[in-house]
Amino acid sequence: MQNQGNPVKKLHSEIMERSGQDFYKCIQCGKCTAGCPVVSAMDLLPREVLLYLQMGQVEKLMNSKTPWICASCFTCGARCIKDIDLARIMEAIRAKILRPRGANALSPGEIPKELLQKVPQQALVSSFRKYTR
Ligand code: SF4
Ligand code: SF4
Known part of the structure; x- marks a missing residue:
């Protein structure tokens, strides 16, 4: 290569x-x-x-x-x-x-606030790691 x-x-x-x-x-x-x-x-x-x-x-x-x-x-x-x-x-x-x-595949502004309060912080961090540049 x-x-x-x-x-x-x-x-x-x-x-x-x-x-x-x-x-x-x-x-x-x-x-x-x-x-x-x-x-x-x-x-x-x-x-x-x-x-x-x-x-x-x-x-x-x-x-x-x-x-x-x-x-x-x-x-x-x-x-x-x-x-x-x-x-x-x-x-x-x-x-x-x-x-x-x-662009990122996940925009923080698109996540409903109610969901942000329910989802474990670790899961959120993992998602941003996965779906953002
Ligand atoms: S475990 Fe998977 S990545 Fe590792 S040598 Fe075997 S097939 Fe390849
Ligand atoms: S491919 Fe991804 S989900 Fe599958 S074992 Fe490896 S890290 Fe885990």
Whole structure:
């Protein structure tokens, strides 16, 4: 992935840089997928995210709902025998999708005040981490 003139390769490099993870260490063992609590709602399995990154097919990821379904629970990273932090990769993908749009996916002003009083603060912080640039 040396060709920075190619937008897909550039995006691939940026996801690797932002996540700090080496996609090529993945051996497709599937332990991440087997432990993921929300895998049934994903259109791409966690291990497939790594597979498409290894193949340089970043577009598949940018159009997938999997990075948004990911709950950032870190189970996959704890199970990975290659110490790959998949949650950070998901986060990097989400950031790359949001940034070109020039907007956050969640605007604080759109959240009803009643909801703000009910939702645990930890959940709110997690949501902003997930849905904002
Ligand atoms: S961090 Fe995301 S992909 Fe990994 S196990 Fe949790 S929900 Fe699944
Ligand atoms: S557990 Fe690690 S090595 Fe195995 S498929 Fe998942 S990311 Fe790849």
